[in-house]
Amino acid sequence: MGTHVIKMPDIGEGIAEVELSQWHVKVGDLVVEDQVLADVMTDKAMVDIPSPVHGKVIALGGQPGEVMAVGSVLISIEVEGAGNLKESAAPVVTKEPVAPTVEAVVESKPVAAAPRPAPAPACQGPMVAREADERPLASPAVRKHALDLGIQLRLVRGTGPAGRVLHEDLDAYLAQGQSNASAPAAAAYAQRNDEEQIQVIGMRRKIAQRMQDATQRAAHFSYVEEIDVTAIEELRAHLNEKHGASRGKLTLLPFLVRALVVALRNFPQMNARYDDEAQVITRLGAVHVGVATQSDVGLMVPVVRHAEARSLWDSAAEISRLANAARNGKASRDELSGSTITLTSLGALGGIVSTPVLNLPEVAIVGVNKIVERPMVVKGQVVIRKMMNLSSSFDHRVVDGMDAALFIQAIRGLLEQPATLFVE
Incomplete structure (x- = not known):
């Protein structure tokens, strides 16, 4: 077996560092070529980092919210072949634009990418066996929708890329009668002491920075x-x-x-x-x-x-x-x-x-x-x-x-x- 090290690519426009916004894989995952590994964010765009190889993830090079230099190690993947070390810069795919202020989004032109195989769902049933502290992938809008509906996201099977939970998944979950709305009425009056910490990274960080900039200038x-x-x-x-x-x-x-x-x-x-x-x-x-x-x-x-x-x-x-x-x-x-x-x-x-x-x-x-x-x-x-x-x-x-x-x-x-x- 060998190790393929993927480095943070040079996205262009003189950018020397980017923010690691989100991982779509974890250590131990099997990945295939063109599967999205991570999202990174520049001042101009959100960018997909797809895998150039088939293999098994053995190390991640950073945490979401971390600013990483171009050329630094992003991820290491174990691949079949001789026991030598191979390095490459990850290919990039412009994904979605970034907001310059709370009122707008800076330009970003999507780039066509090769079709990616859909990752296998974590569970074939209506519920997903996630750990209690595992945070499923979902957009802020989906999280709010789930909260309004009384649904625990960790119980919902995501059908989006890398198992991301979509609005349609919430609808399917409700249709199968698994919503917390069916819980005893007394549960609505139960005391709650749970807390959730949400990192201000990626899109939300850019919105915050640009809004603050606009109000200060x-x-x-x-x-x-x-x-x-x-x-x-x-x-x-x-x-x-x-x-x-x-x-x-x-x-x-x-x-x-x-x-x-x-x-x-x-x-x-x-x-x-x-x-x-x-x-x-x-x-x-x-x-x-x-x-x-x-x-x-x-x-x-x-x-x-x-x-x-x-x-x-x-x-x-x-x-x-x-x-x-x-x-x-x-x-x-x-x-x-x-x-x-x-x-x-x-x-x-x-x-x-x-x-x-x-x-x-x-x-x-x-x-x-x-x-x-x-x-x-x-x-x-x-x-x-x-x-x-x-x-x-x-x-x-x-x-x-x-x-x-x-x-x-x-x-x-x-x-x-x-x-x-x-x-x-």
Whole structure:
């Protein structure tokens, strides 16, 4: 038998060290060629490290969260053959983008990889015999979903890569009647003293670092305005009834994108990037709207390019396409970079007021809160209207408070009188 030592590869772009984000194998595991061994993270991308050989894992070179130098030993694999030592740099496969701030994700273009054989599941039954302290692989969203459902992840068989537990696995577990929801009602009132420590590594560490950077560097200030969206919601319902079957359904987002485009004609200072090191503000004619999108790996911001040249349905189709690509981890480098102003919305969960964090180097971000029906006084009469707040943040180093208020008021006027969105 021989030993094949795999070293941390040179991922390029002058990167000298990377963070070991996650192991997909452990000592003693049998691995096959092209099976993913680990995830590592650079400032630009999450990268898969596949195995170049068949063999048995005999040593791991680091722990998740550890920053490792390019060329350091990543993993040692026992292989068949002469008893000599072989070394190689691991091949790399760009996996998914990394978030530059809490509101966005830095560009990363997925690279096609050779098909990998699916690892064998740990158990063929509905339950998995894991140790009590063993932490199964799962995304933060899946962990939260399991917690909400009262499911212990260690009991769920994962069908994803390296046994990763997916949302579908939770559904299958529930369907087989193994949920803790079937436990005696008294268990819901039992005392709990358990604790769980979660390392801040990988995507979450990058989000934390970039959010902290944004709040330390930019002089944030927020402005909240109430908007009557009754008329534009009526227009949206009418357009969907008339054209929805042939052109697709419209959400409120394409109307908001259109309102941004029109308002920016009179407020070009909002459609800008600020290089605080060079002390240069760049105002852009093109309106590239970043649309914040939640995914299992974190908050991404795919970019609707040249929104100024798009119709409502064109914007709607592009927003839908980009959101699906981001959620599926298939958005390219170009699709996740180059925004000039960002639009962030939590939809029905949008709350009353929010304080969005700027997507540096942009100087403005427009936050959309939920729509609620409220009694309002209109021409002396109390009527029910659909109301929504815009909670927006600006970089006070570049944007004056008065200009920010006038900009949001301009958007308000466009949305409350929707015909003005299309009057040239």
